[in-house]
Amino acid sequence: MTAETEEKWFDPEATTFGDRLAGAREMAGMTQAQLAKRLGVKKKTMDDWENDLRGPRAMRLSMLAGLLNVSLLWLLTGEGDGPGEPGIANSYVRGSHQLLDEIRAISAQMALNAERLARVEEELHALLKDDDDGAA
Known part of the structure; x- marks a missing residue:
């Protein structure tokens, strides 16, 4: 960061989403890889976000x-x-609204994962049934 951007790194006029994300990540003491792992995304994805790609x-x-x-x-x-x-x-310190937002996000992700698990399970059962039918 230059002296000017260091002074105004959080200024909405002087920063992009990627700048704010990278700055907040650094302030939280995390590497891109650590944050990516916690979010369940690839490090390349995190890099793309921070570079506004x-x-x-x-x-x-x-x-x-x-x-x-x-x-x-x-x-x-x-x-x-x-x-x-x-x-x-x-x-x-996160307030109740931020905590509720995170709970909602986690719940939404869990619901998506549950639906995905159900689809994969159905597909596996269909394959196993086809294998049993073919063996008989």
Whole structure:
């Protein structure tokens, strides 16, 4: 970061989504690989997000905000509760709304995974039935 961007790294006029994501991740003391693993995405995906090549979907945005202890609004626009200034300890504590958002995001992911598991299980049962029918 240059002196100017270091001074204004959180300014909504001076930063992109990727800048805010990278800054908040660094403030949280995580590497790209660590955050990617916690989100269930590839490190390349995290790199693309931080370089503004593409952005996360809504569910991942909510999870990112929760994991990085920033508001969703700040992550998207630079306004709202951010991680504080670089090099300064952050006393941000997630409030009930942020915790509820994270619970909703986790619940949505679990529901999607449950549906996916059911589809795979049905497919496996169909394959096993076909194998049993073919062997008879």
